[in-house]
Amino acid sequence: MSFIAIVAGAASIPLSSAVSILLSPSQIYYAVVKGDVADIQHGILLLMRLPRVIQAAIVGASLAVAGAVLQGLFRNPMADPYVLGVSSGAALGAVIAMLTGGSLLLAGFTAVPLFAFIGGISTIALVYYMSRVGKAVPVMTLLLAGIAVSAFLSAFVSLLTYFAGERLHQVIFWMMGGFGGATWSRVFTMLPYILVGFTCIYYYARELNVFLLGEETARHLGVDTEKVKKILLASSSLLVAAAVSTSGIIGFVGLVVPHFIRIIVGPDHRILLPASALLGANLLIATDTLARTIIAPAELPVGIITAMVGAPMFIYLLKKRKKLRYFNTSS
Secondary structure, three states, X not given: OHHHHHHOOOOOOOHHHHHHHXXXXXXXXXXXXXXXXXXXXXXXXXXXHHHHHHHHHHHHHHHHHHHHHHHHHHOOOOOOOOOOOHHHHHHHHHHHHHHHOOOOEEOOEXXXXXXXXXXXXXXXXXXXXXXXXXXXXXXXXXXXXXXXXHHHHHHHHHHHHHOOHHHHHHHHHHHHOOOOOOOHHHHHHHHHHHHHHHHHHHHOHHHHHHHOOOHHHHHHOOOOHHHHXXXXXXXXXXXXXXXXXXXXXXOOHHHHHHHHHHHHHOOOHHHHHHHHHHHHHHHHHHHHHHHHHXXXXXXXXXXXXXXXXXXXXXXXXXXXXXXXXXXXXXX
């Protein structure tokens, strides 16, 4: 799928030329590190399409893994990466950056991704603080707090969008999600956060399996539920914030992909997490390829296609759920 995505597009690149370019480490090195390309074909392939495909794969994998974690943690198949308000917080931060025209640069992020990242992480911290009952954080309280904060922040995003003026098109296009601005710089900026988030999540995959038995049962089996919950929430929010900050709002990936994978491989998160990452990556690569070729040379926002495909698929999976038990585990 990745190779098809790299060669497909408005500009025609012969298959033999694409293979030759991709099999040349020196050409890739000079393009990635120095931005130096031999000709237009090299530039299109190595500076535009390849980073775009890689960014789509990273974002898809991140959203799918975050969705699998939240569904397992809440024992709720309706949970997805946006249920805790992370996407709304990121959207608010991004819109503020667009309207103020900031030119900050920190930790590799320019103004819009930086504000989106800060907004996403700050939101999960606020939701977690609001949900505390003594030293514990009940899952249902956390879920409800996330929904409330998400609605509140979405109202602010709508208010700012109303006053966007000449920047309205930029704001709306970002809210629809896409990879039109993908660069190697964005890919390398995202990678550390994605790797840290996924490593922490997979390290606690066995504990996440125990959570499927219920929080109280997990505590009796020796799991430090509050500690694990904090780490998993922080790690999944890190994945979502990094993804949303560079690609905008792309829905249904974190909701549908874990559903589909759970039907195939079962509820064991040691298998479910990498399988979800793989399918999520391929799904967004395919979706992005369709988005930039279906009406070429123009392109559709990726978020529109994921919503059009994801909503009917989710309805189908919801009907299948009547016959399947998603959250049984023997781990």
